[in-house]
Amino acid sequence: MDIYFYNTLTKKKEVFEPLHEKEVKIYSCGPTVYKDATIGNMRTNLFQDVLRRVLQYNGYTLKHAMNITDVGHLVSDGDDGEDKMLKSAREEKKTPMEIATYYTKLFFQDLADLNIQTPEIVCKATDHIQDMLAYVEKLVEKGYAYETSTAIYFDIAKLDQYPVLSKVNLEEQKAGARVDIDPEKRSPYDFALWIKAPENHLMKWDSEWGPSYPGWHIECSAMGQKYLGEQFDIHTGGIDLIPTHHENEIAQSKGNCGKIPARFWMHGEYLLIDGGKMSKSLGNVYLIKDFIQKGYDPLVYRLFSYSCHYRNKLNFTWGGMEATAKSLERLRNGYQVHLAGKDKVEDNQIESLEAKFHQAINDDLNMPLAMGIVWDVVRQEKKSPKWADLLAKFDTVLGLKIEEVNSKQQEEIPKEILDLVEQRKEARNNKDWAKSDELRDLIQSKGYHIKDTKDGVEIERS
Numbered sequence: 001m002d003i004y005f006y007n008t009l010t011k012k013k014e015v016f017e018p019l020h021e022k023e024v025k026i027y028s029c030g031p032t033v034y035k036d037a038t039i040g041n042m043r044t045n046l047f048q049d050v051l052r053r054v055l056q057y058n059g060y061t062l063k064h065a066m067n068i069t070d071v072g073h074l075v076s077d078g079d080d081g082e083d084k085m086l087k088s089a090r091e092e093k094k095t096p097m098e099i100a101t102y103y104t105k106l107f108f109q110d111l112a113d114l115n116i117q118t119p120e121i122v123c124k125a126t127d128h129i130q131d132m133l134a135y136v137e138k139l140v141e142k143g144y145a146y147e148t149s150t151a152i153y154f155d156i157a158k159l160d161q162y163p164v165l166s167k168v169n170l171e172e173q174k175a176g177a178r179v180d181i182d183p184e185k186r187s188p189y190d191f192a193l194w195i196k197a198p199e200n201h202l203m204k205w206d207s208e209w210g211p212s213y214p215g216w217h218i219e220c221s222a223m224g225q226k227y228l229g230e231q232f233d234i235h236t237g238g239i240d241l242i243p244t245h246h247e248n249e250i251a252q253s254k255g256n257c258g259k260i261p262a263r264f265w266m267h268g269e270y271l272l273i274d275g276g277k278m279s280k281s282l283g284n285v286y287l288i289k290d291f292i293q294k295g296y297d298p299l300v301y302r303l304f305s306y307s308c309h310y311r312n313k314l315n316f317t318w319g320g321m322e323a324t325a326k327s328l329e330r331l332r333n334g335y336q337v338h339l340a341g342k343d344k345v346e347d348n349q350i351e352s353l354e355a356k357f358h359q360a361i362n363d364d365l366n367m368p369l370a371m372g373i374v375w376d377v378v379r380q381e382k383k384s385p386k387w388a389d390l391l392a393k394f395d396t397v398l399g400l401k402i403e404e405v406n407s408k409q410q411e412e413i414p415k416e417i418l419d420l421v422e423q424r425k426e427a428r429n430n431k432d433w434a435k436s437d438e439l440r441d442l443i444q445s446k447g448y449h450i451k452d453t454k455d456g457v458e459i460e461r462s
Contacts, residue, residue: 004364027227029066031321032418039291043305046305053117056396057396073085136194153193154188168243231260270312272315299328302400345386353436420442
């Protein structure tokens with residue numbers, strides 16, 4: 001079955017075919033580890049995880065690289081301000097290494113809480129200084145970069161086209177729309193590859209230009225090429241990276257080897273909070289640990305993210321989280337009811353819904369549509385382990401831990417109760433209402449409450 005992805009590079013949905021028949025190579029822009037990752041950041045990581053899982057569902061093996069930015073990302077996405085790592089280190093009275101170690105650990109804990117797979121390759125910027133330096137030196141040798149008194153800049157005038165992702169016409173941009181910090185720059189859109197460090201700068205390395213440190217964009221170009229080659233299949237990130245970081249990655253790669261590094265560029269949209277932006281001043285910057293403190297399973301947020309396509313803005317509300325928490329309970333309960341079922345189900349029914357799910361996820365990761373099919377399976381009138389097996393297969397993409405959590409529920413709800421629930425179901429199917437009521441009373445006398453819903457029977461301890 002063909003897979004279709006929307007390609008930011010071409011502005012259209014295209015059939016995906018990897019450069020290598022069985023292996024897909026992906027590069028994802030990881031965190032700048034100077035502060036906690038927000039639930040907005042995690043939405044991007046969830047989209048990237050679904051992409052991985054969909055490719056695996058289609059039988060591909062993955063070689064996925066993700067960077068950890070622990071140097072080089074200035075407080076502005078342009079070339080102004082201090083390094084984010086240094087700013088955080090100063091504010092928290094720690095060394096940059098302590099800051100990086102602390103927030104990297106928290107980031108990976110968030111990934112684990114959300115059941116997000118760790119990419120095959122995780123690469124830290126500070127471990128690849130020499131790779132970046134060699135990349136810059138090559139750009140200088142080929143005439144794509146020049147030196148000023150403060151930095152080594154990339155010369156965008158040497159390219160046949162810039163930008164290529166955002167398609168912005170630079171000539172039409174208003175004067176002063178982007179501040180030209182360095183008067184020695186040939187163009188305000190030239191960007192720093194390598195920055196000469198002041199004497200008291202904490203993070204710096206020796207180079208032919210003296211003590212210095214990398215710009216933000218160079219790390220992804222250098223590490224992407226090192227681990228995935230000059231050209232790979234997919235580059236992912238948040239939509240905010242398109243106009244600067246990803247444009248400049250492409251520029252660097254074209255200067256270095258004449259190629260756009262990725263064939264497909266995929267971007268996740270913003271997360272809104274109560275219809276507006278996430279902002280410290282508004283007090284609505286939420287973290288995964290906030291969900292845990294409020295008693296939510298973090299996977300509720302994972303399911304919540306499936307209510308909207310990754311290329312559309314998703315509006316977060318606590319009311320939405322509460323409703324989704326109940327949905328996750330129904331989904332897991334539905335799995336368990338099917339697991340205990342004894343009805344016969346034809347294989348063609350299974351195959352039909354499986355094909356619909358497969359088609360949905362292969363249509364540019366259409367998770368809202370896919371979840372509709374998941375609920376169709378949960379609501380099947382005939383309860384059968386075959387449906388439970390199908391839900392478990394779907395969960396390799398969903399990542400909601402249906403089997404694991406319901407194994408726990410299975411321990412909490414005795415087999416005796418599940419058998420009585422099944423007997424009551426048969427009585428209802430036979431319209432033996434007296435028997436149905438008798439069994440319901442018996443179940444309640446044993447400490448359990450059952451509720452008939454459109455998604456099936458819910459079982460709770462009284």
